[in-house]
Amino acid sequence: MPTFDEIRVDADKRQLVRKIQKAIACIAPMSVELPESLFTVGGTLIDVKTLGFKMVGLVTPDGYKFGREVSSSQIDALGYASSIREDVTAVVRSITATPLQSGQKHMSEIRMGADFSAVTQDPVTGEVVLDEPDLPINGEYRLLVIGSDGPAAAQWILGRGYGVVKLSTTGEEAWGSEGAVSSELNFSVSTDEEIGTPTRHYMGGTGALAANADLGFTLGTP
Numbered sequence: 001m002p003t004f005d006e007i008r009v010d011a012d013k014r015q016l017v018r019k020i021q022k023a024i025a026c027i028a029p030m031s032v033e034l035p036e037s038l039f040t041v042g043g044t045l046i047d048v049k050t051l052g053f054k055m056v057g058l059v060t061p062d063g064y065k066f067g068r069e070v071s072s073s074q075i076d077a078l079g080y081a082s083s084i085r086e087d088v089t090a091v092v093r094s095i096t097a098t099p100l101q102s103g104q105k106h107m108s109e110i111r112m113g114a115d116f117s118a119v120t121q122d123p124v125t126g127e128v129v130l131d132e133p134d135l136p137i138n139g140e141y142r143l144l145v146i147g148s149d150g151p152a153a154a155q156w157i158l159g160r161g162y163g164v165v166k167l168s169t170t171g172e173e174a175w176g177s178e179g180a181v182s183s184e185l186n187f188s189v190s191t192d193e194e195i196g197t198p199t200r201h202y203m204g205g206t207g208a209l210a211a212n213a214d215l216g217f218t219l220g221t222p
Helices: 004-011 105-112 206-210
Strands: 022-029 065-075 085-097 140-149 156-170 185-190 200-204
Touching (some): 085 156, 156 206
Antiparallel strands (some): 022 140, 085 185, 140 156
């Protein structure tokens, strides 16, 4: 019979504790396909720009927050204090981040819900004039967030791919002596009809491969 400490030591895997130290996010129109993998056949990371994604850039230290709010309905029965059945009725998913970079055309289009494809920049003054519409377009986009943890020899690459996201709310924008000009963006998530799921989770890298036995997934054929 194993002791409590032997069971605990066997269960506790320090190498499976993740902390995202660096992250990038990129966004694309619905015409761009969500990648099936973050890696090429040779094992290197995919080039998201070549695929058609545009970078979000610098964000606040809060990084990216992935919300998942589950709602359910319960059935009660006579003589029972606890419900006898509970079913999930809705799962509201969201992504929140506060970009720090200002002026990028694709991010301005998302923030204002507009199409600025016909807007040009003055070659003399550098001026760009953007007219924010009264009623935003609220277009749908692909969103990909990729995070890295650990050195190259034991690196973990985690990712989340969203087939359909739409800007739902924006935070206030302050022009003052403290902090960069920024505004929090909150995206709502819908199920993508092409891949049949709202969220695609990615996990890989040299660290994930070395931890195969602890992760519990069967290794595929090379």
